[in-house]
Amino acid sequence: MKLSVRELKRDEIGIIVDYFVNAEDSFLKGMGADKSKLPTRDEWIEKLEFDFTKSYHEKDFYYIIWLQNGQAVGHSNINHIEFGNTATMHLHLWENSTRKKGLGLYFLKMTVPYYFKNLELQKLICEPYSKNIAPNKVLKKLGFELVRTYETTPGQINFLQTVNRYELKKENV
Numbered sequence: 001m002k003l004s005v006r007e008l009k010r011d012e013i014g015i016i017v018d019y020f021v022n023a024e025d026s027f028l029k030g031m032g033a034d035k036s037k038l039p040t041r042d043e044w045i046e047k048l049e050f051d052f053t054k055s056y057h058e059k060d061f062y063y064i065i066w067l068q069n070g071q072a073v074g075h076s077n078i079n080h081i082e083f084g085n086t087a088t089m090h091l092h093l094w095e096n097s098t099r100k101k102g103l104g105l106y107f108l109k110m111t112v113p114y115y116f117k118n119l120e121l122q123k124l125i126c127e128p129y130s131k132n133i134a135p136n137k138v139l140k141k142l143g144f145e146l147v148r149t150y151e152t153t154p155g156q157i158n159f160l161q162t163v164n165r166y167e168l169k170k171e172n173v
Helices: 010-021 025-030 041-052 103-118 133-142
Strands: 003-007 062-068 071-082 086-093 123-126 145-152 161-169
Touching: 003 103, 010 041, 010 071, 062 103, 071 103, 086 103, 103 123, 103 133, 133 161
Parallel strands: 086 123
Antiparallel strands: 003 062, 062 071, 071 086, 123 161, 145 161
16 A cells, blocks of 8 residues: 655545535534534635635645555645644545555555645644544654644534643754
8 A cells, every 4th residue: 555645636625625515414513523514515616726825925725645556545734823833733534445554644645744844834833633543643653742622613513612732842842
């Protein structure tokens, strides 16, 4: 099995959006998202296509595609980007058949350097839903430090929840 990562291609934006808009309510809830808060498919695609054209210095979002034997099977992205400083990371394996196999750790090991290099980050933040076991395990294995657990609504598609805030500093990569 060959695992690799690369930057998102423009024609893959719809795949990212469809992963969310076509997901079952229960699946989204498990990751801390609320289907009723998702933008429409067209609005979301338009927003990501506009952002795709921006330079690294200007981006609001930055996506890395995860590939298994050349086939896209997931993605990681960052938002809340403060170029040269911090960003918040998200991670998603798209199909059940690729989950719970340890692939996330390998994909993240290859992904994290893109974030630090291309966005010149000093610190990477990830705040998974505390009940979502997989990302919490992976982040610890990769060397992210758990800095606090608190209640928040992490983003526009989320409900109020308890999250674990993990941080990884550039010098620890």
